[in-house]
Amino acid sequence: xxxxxxxxxxxxxxxxxxxxxxxxxxxxxxxxxxxxxxxxxxxxxxxxxxxxxxxxxxxxxxxxxxxxxxxxxxxxxxxxxxxxxxxxxxxxxxxxxxxxxxxxxxxx
Amino acid sequence: xxxxxxxxxxxxxxxxxxxxxxxxxxxxxxxxxxxxxxxxxxxxxxxxxxxxxxxxxxxxxxxxxxxxxxxxxxxxxxxxxxxxxxxxxxxxxxxxxxxxxxxxxxxx
DNA sequence: AATTATCATCGTATATTTGCGATGAATTTT
DNA sequence: AAAATTCATCGCAAATATACGATGATAATT
Numbered sequence: 001x002x003x004x005x006x007x008x009x010x011x012x013x014x015x016x017x018x019x020x021x022x023x024x025x026x027x028x029x030x031x032x033x034x035x036x037x038x039x040x041x042x043x044x045x046x047x048x049x050x051x052x053x054x055x056x057x058x059x060x061x062x063x064x065x066x067x068x069x070x071x072x073x074x075x076x077x078x079x080x081x082x083x084x085x086x087x088x089x090x091x092x093x094x095x096x097x098x099x100x101x102x103x104x105x106x107x108x
Numbered sequence: 109x110x111x112x113x114x115x116x117x118x119x120x121x122x123x124x125x126x127x128x129x130x131x132x133x134x135x136x137x138x139x140x141x142x143x144x145x146x147x148x149x150x151x152x153x154x155x156x157x158x159x160x161x162x163x164x165x166x167x168x169x170x171x172x173x174x175x176x177x178x179x180x181x182x183x184x185x186x187x188x189x190x191x192x193x194x195x196x197x198x199x200x201x202x203x204x205x206x207x208x209x210x211x212x213x214x215x216x
Numbered sequence: 217a218a219t220t221a222t223c224a225t226c227g228t229a230t231a232t233t234t235g236c237g238a239t240g241a242a243t244t245t246t
Numbered sequence: 247a248a249a250a251t252t253c254a255t256c257g258c259a260a261a262t263a264t265a266c267g268a269t270g271a272t273a274a275t276t
């Protein structure tokens with residue numbers, strides 16, 4: 001876009017938008033489920049159960065990391081990723097607040 | 109992307125991804141909050157409280173419509189948009205399921 | 217009937233996302 | 247030490263998203 005106006009909105013909106021964007025691709029949702037299911041994962045283990053190339057999975061992991069939904073370490077050759085419980089709790093809180101703010105039945 | 113592989117994931121992942129993508133921009137979150145606050149809105153009323161051009165707001169409304177998060181009618185000159193309560197309830201359900209699937213404390 | 221107000225859509229420009237192969241770095245295995 | 251494994255990053259191509267002004271269509275006002 002010519003100019004990005006995202007910064008002109010409230011902190012709450014921006015924070016939720018960042019989390020939502022991280023969840024805006026089925027691959028990333030599937031990755032998060034896998035991580036939770038196995039408690040933790042090597043990148044290769046995820047690639048095995050995903051219809052995507054290794055480089056693509058690595059990129060999705062990077063985005064999840066940037067959004068704070070997962071945490072991970074790279075010990076030389078091997079990697080290790082897992083859910084970030086703290087930020088997931090934060091996500092849950094923000095979602096609850098959002099759903100409360102948007103609850104209504106009246107319509108046009 | 110050269111090829112879109114989204115279709116190769118599960119229905120649940122895809123459905124949540126569609127909702128999440130709709131929420132992946134602060135402007136759309138702000139719009140949803142406005143709609144809930146006022147119960148319903150003309151496009152122009154939203155433009156007034158938003159740092160965006162009318163055409164841009166209209167485009168965001170279209171995306172929210174496509175995702176099913178809002179419903180609306182166009183009576184000639186005037187429009188009327190509001191929250192889609194049914195799909196919001198569905199969103200709430202899917203989110204709860206997702207959060208359950210991703211709950212864990214064990215980490216690497 | 218002419219003007220004004222409201223809004224969707226089109227066209228355009230730029231930025232971001234998605235996906236992959238190739239490459240290189242670090243570790244492990246042989 | 248050589249070969250194999252594991253993974254992030256780079257570079258590329260194509261698709262989407264973001265934002266706006268201009269335009270046209272419809273309805274309400276004058």
